[in-house]
Amino acid sequence: MRSVWAVASNTIKQALRMKIAVVFIVLLLVILPVMAFSASGDGTIKGRLQTFVSYGVSLTSFLLSLLTIFAAIHTVTGDITQRQVYTVLTKPIRRYEYLAGKCLGILVLDLALLVAFSAGIYAVAVYGPDMMGADQATRQELSDQFYTARASLFPKTLDVTPEEVEAEYQKLKNNQTMDQYFAEGTSVLRVKDWIYKRMRLEKNAVAAGSQKVWEFKNVKVADPNGMLFVRFKFEVATTPEDEQIISQWAVGDIRPLRQGKQPNTRIYEVQRKDPVRMFREFVIPADAIAADGYVAIAFMNPPINQTVVMFMEQGNNQNLESQSLAILFKAGTFQENFIRGVCVVFFRLVFLAALACLASTFLSFPVAVLMSLVVFFTVSISGFVLEAFTFMDAAVGKIYNNTLALLIKGLPQFDKYNPAAYLVDGRLIDAEMFNWASWTIVWAAVLMGVGLLIFSGKELARDTS
Amino acid sequence: MDYAIETIALTKTFADWWGRRKVYAVNDLTLQVNTNEVFGLLGPNGSGKTTTIKMLLGLLHPTRGHAFLLGGQGDDPKINARVGFLPEESYLYKYLTPRETLDFYGRLFGLPRAVRKDRIETLLDMVGLKAVANRQVGSFSKGMARRIGLAQALINDPDLLILDEPTTGLDPIGTRQIKDLIINLAKRGKTILLCSHLLADVEDVCDRIAIMYGGKVQAQGHVNELLEQADKRQITTGQISDQAMGQIRDILEREHAEFDLSSPMEKLETYFVRTVAEAQQQAQPTSGAESTTRMAGFLAGEEDAQKQVLSSLVQGQTKSEPKPSQAGTRTAKSAQSTEVEPKSAVLDSLIKKAPDQVTLETPKKSEDTAAPIQTKTQVNRGILDQLVDPGQQGDATTEKPRKGDSDHA
Numbered sequence: 001m002r003s004v005w006a007v008a009s010n011t012i013k014q015a016l017r018m019k020i021a022v023v024f025i026v027l028l029l030v031i032l033p034v035m036a037f038s039a040s041g042d043g044t045i046k047g048r049l050q051t052f053v054s055y056g057v058s059l060t061s062f063l064l065s066l067l068t069i070f071a072a073i074h075t076v077t078g079d080i081t082q083r084q085v086y087t088v089l090t091k092p093i094r095r096y097e098y099l100a101g102k103c104l105g106i107l108v109l110d111l112a113l114l115v116a117f118s119a120g121i122y123a124v125a126v127y128g129p130d131m132m133g134a135d136q137a138t139r140q141e142l143s144d145q146f147y148t149a150r151a152s153l154f155p156k157t158l159d160v161t162p163e164e165v166e167a168e169y170q171k172l173k174n175n176q177t178m179d180q181y182f183a184e185g186t187s188v189l190r191v192k193d194w195i196y197k198r199m200r201l202e203k204n205a206v207a208a209g210s211q212k213v214w215e216f217k218n219v220k221v222a223d224p225n226g227m228l229f230v231r232f233k234f235e236v237a238t239t240p241e242d243e244q245i246i247s248q249w250a251v252g253d254i255r256p257l258r259q260g261k262q263p264n265t266r267i268y269e270v271q272r273k274d275p276v277r278m279f280r281e282f283v284i285p286a287d288a289i290a291a292d293g294y295v296a297i298a299f300m301n302p303p304i305n306q307t308v309v310m311f312m313e314q315g316n317n318q319n320l321e322s323q324s325l326a327i328l329f330k331a332g333t334f335q336e337n338f339i340r341g342v343c344v345v346f347f348r349l350v351f352l353a354a355l356a357c358l359a360s361t362f363l364s365f366p367v368a369v370l371m372s373l374v375v376f377f378t379v380s381i382s383g384f385v386l387e388a389f390t391f392m393d394a395a396v397g398k399i400y401n402n403t404l405a406l407l408i409k410g411l412p413q414f415d416k417y418n419p420a421a422y423l424v425d426g427r428l429i430d431a432e433m434f435n436w437a438s439w440t441i442v443w444a445a446v447l448m449g450v451g452l453l454i455f456s457g458k459e460l461a462r463d464t465s
Numbered sequence: 466m467d468y469a470i471e472t473i474a475l476t477k478t479f480a481d482w483w484g485r486r487k488v489y490a491v492n493d494l495t496l497q498v499n500t501n502e503v504f505g506l507l508g509p510n511g512s513g514k515t516t517t518i519k520m521l522l523g524l525l526h527p528t529r530g531h532a533f534l535l536g537g538q539g540d541d542p543k544i545n546a547r548v549g550f551l552p553e554e555s556y557l558y559k560y561l562t563p564r565e566t567l568d569f570y571g572r573l574f575g576l577p578r579a580v581r582k583d584r585i586e587t588l589l590d591m592v593g594l595k596a597v598a599n600r601q602v603g604s605f606s607k608g609m610a611r612r613i614g615l616a617q618a619l620i621n622d623p624d625l626l627i628l629d630e631p632t633t634g635l636d637p638i639g640t641r642q643i644k645d646l647i648i649n650l651a652k653r654g655k656t657i658l659l660c661s662h663l664l665a666d667v668e669d670v671c672d673r674i675a676i677m678y679g680g681k682v683q684a685q686g687h688v689n690e691l692l693e694q695a696d697k698r699q700i701t702t703g704q705i706s707d708q709a710m711g712q713i714r715d716i717l718e719r720e721h722a723e724f725d726l727s728s729p730m731e732k733l734e735t736y737f738v739r740t741v742a743e744a745q746q747q748a749q750p751t752s753g754a755e756s757t758t759r760m761a762g763f764l765a766g767e768e769d770a771q772k773q774v775l776s777s778l779v780q781g782q783t784k785s786e787p788k789p790s791q792a793g794t795r796t797a798k799s800a801q802s803t804e805v806e807p808k809s810a811v812l813d814s815l816i817k818k819a820p821d822q823v824t825l826e827t828p829k830k831s832e833d834t835a836a837p838i839q840t841k842t843q844v845n846r847g848i849l850d851q852l853v854d855p856g857q858q859g860d861a862t863t864e865k866p867r868k869g870d871s872d873h874a
Binding site: 007018082083084089091093 | 575601621
């Protein structure tokens with residue numbers, strides 16, 4: 001262990017003195033303060049703080065990810081090409097200890113920088129309202145929606161099955177109405193894609209003058225006297241002139257009403273006017289939730305809106321950002337949540353360090369960096385990559401689904417659980433996220449294991465890369 | 466018998482891109498290096514010396530055959546703990562200072578902090594880099610880097626020292642120092658494998674040598690045996706009268722022997738070392754070769770430092786006393802470097818005003834018979850004597866035994 005630490009501390013010195021880490025540190029030192037002053041968001045104090053935390057955490061995570069990749073690969077491949085391994089690995093140190101030491105050194109550096117910069121971001125987030133002279137109402141809003149850790153639930157978007165698409169396609173074909181929509185020679189796949197999207201919209205749309213009810217079960221609020229938040233975003237078919245939608249909401253246990261009985265709990269009614277395509281929230285007391293954890297939310301689209309309002313998930317990601325309707329309730333503190341978020345970022349760095357160490361055991365510096373960056377960007381935009389190939393030609397799609405898609409789904413998907421997005425919404429980084437995080441560590445262990453295997457059998461004096 | 470180094474039919478081939486074997490770097494090499502022996506591995510560039518060392522240390526895998534270090538494998542940490550290795554170039558971390566470099570390697574050996582600190586200071590002193598111990602190695606000259614390289618190879622007080630071209634890039638004084646160090650480490654029971662194509666280096670310090678070419682050993686044996694010209698005789702005297710010379714000439718003519726009488730030439734290395742040492746004593750300023758000056762100063766008389774290094778290196782070592790037979794060989798080796806050859810006799814006696822000496826010995830085949838290796842009694846005696854612990858070796862300033870007394874008696 002002593003020699004592992006000797007290698008680790010040497011690696012830290014290298015990253016600092018060879019200026020690799022310094023570049024990233026300077027970048028963060030310059031950009032973060034600029035961001036703290038320039039972040040505006042939607043102009044409100046809450047918006048400014050949300051923007052700063054979101055970009056601050058994302059930027060720190062991104063730059064430290066790049067630092068991890070570059071520094072880890074530089075230190076290992078450098079030792080091989082400049083042959084320091086000749087003197088180091090002929091000392092009483094096992095090769096796995098050496099590689100573990102390199103990885104440990106990078107991670108200790110990462111951890112120190114992550115803690116330092118996160119502390120800065122946290123300080124700005126917490127003392128921001130004082131510095132900007134926030135009033136009492138703003139402070140209350142921040143306390144409810146930002147300095148908190150709320151669990152969230154959202155309804156499943158109703159999807160369309162391939163059979164339904166096929167049936168609709170045949171109908172269109174038989175009615176010979178295809179010409180109305182498509183030019184001659186349009187591919188079947190494209191027509192079906194259009195049908196799918198249209199049907200999906202239909203299923204999740206609320207026409208003017210009609211209503212929709214979502215039911216949630218197992219809503220477990222930490223504090224029954226606390227608050228329940230309904231978060232929504234209006235997607236509209238045609239944008240109203242003033243870009244505002246008037247809405248009527250009812251929240252509570254509606255089951256007795258259906259049987260023609262008096263409700264057991266209070267049912268809260270809310271009327272609002274909100275801009276389209278923007279996330280908005282309203283608050284009601286948590287006693288709207290029934291004792292068994294049931295709560296229903298009814299939405300009424302008044303005829304005056306003269307447009308269809310749609311509630312559906314964007315993209316394939318099961319996160320709050322892509323949901324146009326969700327309920328949130330307090331389940332922890334901002335501080336704990338922030339620490340959890342930082343931990344998740346660190347887990348990513350562990351994965352990247354292991355990936356970089358693996359790549360440097362058999363590739364030269366530029367190739368190893370390239371490979372690591374490709375993997376890093378792929379896991380960072382995994383949702384987009386997966387979606388991009390959804391409507392592929394059947395044969396190619398089959399091959400893709402059984403190979404690359406499986407691999408991408410198996411890899412840690414950085415974009416699917418982005419701690420910055422969680423913190424911005426005051427959303428609880430929950431057990432699910434931590435399960436994912438431990439999955440990242442498992443991946444890191446596997447990558448490191450493969451790296452050690454390759455490195456142990458490598459003829460170090462033969463490397464010509 | 467346990468060998469310090471043993472290879473059995475060791476073979477290394479390098480394949481081309483298609484996996485076809487193209488080059489035999491080392492071919493069926495069987496070699497044994499005894500414990501407490503200075504063994505020289507010679508050969509021109511590309512003869513397989515370095516490849517052999519890399520296989521010994523586990524940096525390359527043999528295609529066939531086996532290589533053993535101290536009875537074990539070269540990649541076993543237990544074996545590594547007893548080995549010191551200086552590669553053909555120093556390969557140091559440029560961003561570390563000499564002190565940090567030695568500390569890093571010391572930590573790899575698991576040496577406690579106090580021991581590390583002690584050894585680092587004495588080693589820095591020994592290699593003459595104490596004054597620049599806090600400067601990053603990246604700014605060092607090749608020779609300075611070489612000195613750090615040597616120091617890192619010694620930090621663990623190794624039983625076996627593998628030196629690949631140790632004198633590359635070193636000035637003559639540094640070269641001389643390394644050779645003296647090798648001799649003295651061997652006296653303390655260490656085994657040294659010296660790999661070089663600089664024949665003078667090897668000749669001065671090695672007990673046995675092997676000459677490699679094309680990955681194979683072409684010749685091996687004791688240096689003295691290989692170089693001895695049994696059909697010739699050499700007489701070395703101090704200054705004698707013309708009358709005595711005439712008598713000797715008469716005797717030789719009566720023997721019908723072919724002979725050549727002249728004053729011996731001093732070796733350039735010896736002359737160089739002495740000149741720099743003298744300049745150093747007169748405290749003449751130098752700008753460029755600062756390290757050289759410092760080294761000369763160190764060689765000229767910073768006695769304590771050197772004693773300290775060696776005693777720290779042998780501390781706690783049970784076999785630090787040389788074995789009697791090997792000690793004999795070693796002493797003879799030292800004597801070889803102190804002897805005065807015919808042509809240097811006049812100059813020599815003028816300088817040191819020593820009593821006339823006569824040495825009768827068999828000359829070597831070496832081309833530079835006329836250029837004796839060393840007149841250490843004047844210039845370098847100080848260095849060697851400082852390296853030799855007076856407690857063990859007797860009075861360091863007394864005359865060393867003659868080669869003829871031990872080897873060829």
